[in-house]
Amino acid sequence: MSHPAIGQEDFHKFREFFYRKTGILFEDSKRYFVDKRLIERMEATGSDSFRSYFTMLRFQASSEELQALTNAMTVNETYFFRESYQFDCLVNSLLDEVVATKPPKKPVRIWSLPCSTGEEPYSIVIYLLEHWAKLDRFDVEIFASDIDTQVLQAAAKGVFSPRSVQHLPAALLRKYFTRLANGNYKIDEQVSDSIDFSRVNLLDPLDTRHFRDIDVVFCRNLLIYFDDTSRRAAAEIFYNAMSPGGFICLGHSESMSRISDLFRVRKFKDAIVYQKPL
Amino acid sequence: MPLRKTRAEDLPQAGSQAALSADEAIALLGGPDAAGRQAAARRLAGNAAAAEALCARFAVETDIPTREAIAVALMRTQSAVTVERLLPFLSSEDAALRNTVIEILQALPAEVAPHMERLLDHPDSDVRIFAVNVLEALRHPKVEEWLIAVVSADRHPNVVATALDLLGEVGTEAAIPALSRIAARFADEPFLKFAAGNAMKRIGAGS
Numbered sequence: 236m237s238h239p240a241i242g243q244e245d246f247h248k249f250r251e252f253f254y255r256k257t258g259i260l261f262e263d264s265k266r267y268f269v270d271k272r273l274i275e276r277m278e279a280t281g282s283d284s285f286r287s288y289f290t291m292l293r294f295q296a297s298s299e300e301l302q303a304l305t306n307a308m309t310v311n312e313t314y315f316f317r318e319s320y321q322f323d324c325l326v327n328s329l330l331d332e333v334v335a336t337k338p339p340k341k342p343v344r345i346w347s348l349p350c351s352t353g354e355e356p357y358s359i360v361i362y363l364l365e366h367w368a369k370l371d372r373f374d375v376e377i378f379a380s381d382i383d384t385q386v387l388q389a390a391a392k393g394v395f396s397p398r399s400v401q402h403l404p405a406a407l408l409r410k411y412f413t414r415l416a417n418g419n420y421k422i423d424e425q426v427s428d429s430i431d432f433s434r435v436n437l438l439d440p441l442d443t444r445h446f447r448d449i450d451v452v453f454c455r456n457l458l459i460y461f462d463d464t465s466r467r468a469a470a471e472i473f474y475n476a477m478s479p480g481g482f483i484c485l486g487h488s489e490s491m492s493r494i495s496d497l498f499r500v501r502k503f504k505d506a507i508v509y510q511k512p513l
Numbered sequence: 514m515p516l517r518k519t520r521a522e523d524l525p526q527a528g529s530q531a532a533l534s535a536d537e538a539i540a541l542l543g544g545p546d547a548a549g550r551q552a553a554a555r556r557l558a559g560n561a562a563a564a565e566a567l568c569a570r571f572a573v574e575t576d577i578p579t580r581e582a583i584a585v586a587l588m589r590t591q592s593a594v595t596v597e598r599l600l601p602f603l604s605s606e607d608a609a610l611r612n613t614v615i616e617i618l619q620a621l622p623a624e625v626a627p628h629m630e631r632l633l634d635h636p637d638s639d640v641r642i643f644a645v646n647v648l649e650a651l652r653h654p655k656v657e658e659w660l661i662a663v664v665s666a667d668r669h670p671n672v673v674a675t676a677l678d679l680l681g682e683v684g685t686e687a688a689i690p691a692l693s694r695i696a697a698r699f700a701d702e703p704f705l706k707f708a709a710g711n712a713m714k715r716i717g718a719g720s
Contacts, residue, residue: 244715248682286685293683296622296652342517360516376519429516440555441532445521463650464588464620468558471585474578475551497581 241270245285249273252293257305257459259488272307276300298462305459309488313354315395316402318455321484322358324505325451326366329482333450334373336480336513342374346446346476347453348435350379353390354399355453356430357422361411378446380435387432393422437469446476456486458494470495480513539566547576554582564592568599584613588620596624600632603643615643619650626653633659638669645675657683665691670702677705681712689713
């Protein structure tokens, strides 16, 4: 079976459109990667040319195909210490700014959403315990939420595959995990007991109304899967849930500046994050 | 360990965050507290019966986060009333307000469509440019047809230039005849000839 061809101008046209919609920019060197996935989606949707596929992508009222293509173009898996430069930024810069303006006895609040099977919030706990010297002076509350109750159950259980923990230094693996007979790793209960896991649909105000005065939000690789309106609604909900001066960390291919004007960009040594103005 | 487990549902809620009825939310929209108005807007998102009230507040709202909350609520409500009430703001001198209106309209393709031809025929060329800006992200099958009409008939170079830029992305062979006439229609505007050629190149390259 012959594949529909994608010309150089088609690639450029698609690249500009996809960048505008998602913030993801493909260099020329990614041409093979992009073409392969475009052709897969064209075949899956029965499109006989790039043009007909692009028209559907551009004008389909439901945006379903843009969603499917975005899924194909982004490969996400969760594991401990993923994109750890943001955790470095948390303990080296963000928390110090947060506590500098925090009223006495007010807890520091961190919200991980979507938390999936727990690797992200547990990574945050380990980072705090290992790298934030002021931890013994402040109460820290960590909330972890997801819309999927199955992943929440798995997160609360705290058992992880060797692949999931492969980026953890051996010393931390020994310190915070117990190796099980089947080769998996169970996280220390002191760590798992420090996190509140809850089911949350980010776009449902009834689900999010409890979240107040959040100082740091980790929302990585979620907004990229939302349509424009939902993305903007999510930004507005985070703004409402956060403390003035609070920070939000997005995935490496996501940009709040492309979603909403409510936050300002902050460049730190370890990472670029977004801040609710004080 | 200073890591303290607290259940999210046990966190104290601000008064304005408690569950509101639609009537309470509409009343709260006019209140003095910005957080309350934002909570009201969030509560009313998707409620078509509240579009009128949301638009009325949007028109006078000066607090930026509250204006954003109302804008998001209007985007999520899909009401023809929203389009009717907001279209006049395309003529506003307030650029931030106008841009937010364009973004709201972009999110309401079915509701905007019945107004598009009239907008593209507006006597003010700036409004026509903003109408083309609405088309930029409008998910509607007639976008190309509207753009072809603009490059075929509009006499203002800036309006046509805006449409040409977009046609380069969304145009098909159907746009070629109109694009081919640009050089003759705007003989004194070499940029438009260039932009039309660019759009044709992009369209012609389509497989």
